[in-house]
Amino acid sequence: MTTSISTWFWSDRFWLPENVSWADLEHPPPGVEYPRLGHLVCVLPLAVGVFLLRKLFERLVAKPCAHILQIEAGVPRRAQPNAVLERLYQSKTCPDTRQLEGLSKQLDWDVRKIQRWFRIRRNQDRPSMQQKFCESMWRFTFYLVTFLYSISHLWVSPWMWDTRHCWYNYPFQSLSPEQYNHYVAELAFYWSLMFSQFIDIKRKDFIIMLVHHLATIILITFSYANNMLRAGTLVMCVHDASDIFLEAAKLANYAKYQRLCDGLFVVFSISFFFTRLVIFPFWIVYSVLFESWEIAGPYQAWWLFNGLLLVLQTLHIIWFYLITRIAIKAIFKGKVSKDDRSDIESSSDEENHSNFNKSTLKPKDFNHSSGLNGETHDH
Secondary structure, eight states: OHHHHHHHHTOHHHHSOTTOOHHHHTSOOTTOOOOOGGGGGGHHHHHHHHHHHHHHHIIIIIHHHHHHTTOOOOOOOOOOOOHHHHHHHHHOSSOOHHHHHHHHHHHTOOHHHHHHHHHHHHHHHSOOHHHHHHHHHHHHHHHHHHHHHHHHHHTTSHHHHOGGGGTTTTTOOOOOHHHHHHHHHHHHHHHHHHHHTTTSOOOTTHHHHHHHHHHHHHHHHHHHHTTOHHHHHHHHHHHHHHHHHHHHHHHHHHTTOHHHHHHHHHHHHHHHHHIIIIIIIIIIIHIIIIIHHHHTOOOHHHHHHHHHHHHHHHHHHHHHHHHHHHHHHHHHHSSOOOOSSOSSOOHHHHTTGGGGGGSOOOOOSOOSSSOSSOSOOOO
16 A cells, blocks of 8 residues: 555656656766665765754854843743633634633623733743843855855856756756755754754744745655756755845844844845846756756646745745845844834733734744744745
8 A cells, every 4th residue: 555655646747857767867977976865864864964063053052142142041031820721722722812801700800911921921922032132043054055065066057057958857956965964964954953842942933834844855855756956956045145144144233233234134135136036046046947858858746946036036026025124124124123013012902802813913124934033934
């Protein structure tokens, strides 16, 4: 049963060009190695290692840096113990009007007092500024190291300068140690991010980022199995480039270096525009759409990969629109605006929480995958 399902899923006709089979890739010439899905069995153990390395990095490197910059963890105000409210909070952090009125009658508390309790309880679960600084420093370090590594081996690769080389003799292209290391590092990183969501404090963007990490893992895994390594490494390199400046801007923001934060945000905006709205669509997507059609010819998985790349490009356009809105606000306000997805709620916000479920959270300032004060992270 399992074998038949696997055979159906990994159909030659779907995943490979015409007249090519998986059997052809299982017997490469002497001295040549082709990518195989079995190569990635080490990713999950490595993901655990990456997670432990992150914890070690945050404790030994990021936290001392935070202390030097006087970014303290802070002790949030704790909500008054109440078993009834705590039970509801575990299932719903923002009760609606009907629930608030029911709790008011049950506990003989004023509605405003119950709203205040839920506000304090939500803030109690939010990560401190120091914790967010440590997480951003880890991501900044990973993106920087990965980008430098990828650009070092891509710089001497012919497909870096002529993307038609991504498709010559496809899929019979040898796997280099640098490509393998790059793919394994990215996969282990995203696996670690995915399962760390279940261990870390649960964020309000939990589902969104879970879907994002899962989609990223699927794309990287399938492109490896399908031997689209040359195009895949270009895609990952382009995405890492702007993320470096995003995390750097967040670090400056947490350290309250506003001018540095503003400058880094401008650099991030420019790099995001050139990497994701110029290089990505007109260099990489163009190659996968047109050059691969011309050289390797289309096949069923070709439509899948191109469709996903076009969806990703649509997201880039939406994100850049939101980034531009922040940049415009920064021009008029003199500094980069705080993300509307505030980390600490003020008491004046609480009156609106009773209608929370009737309204939609609007990302007015910075809803690209990771706001300067936001809680989400993009790659």
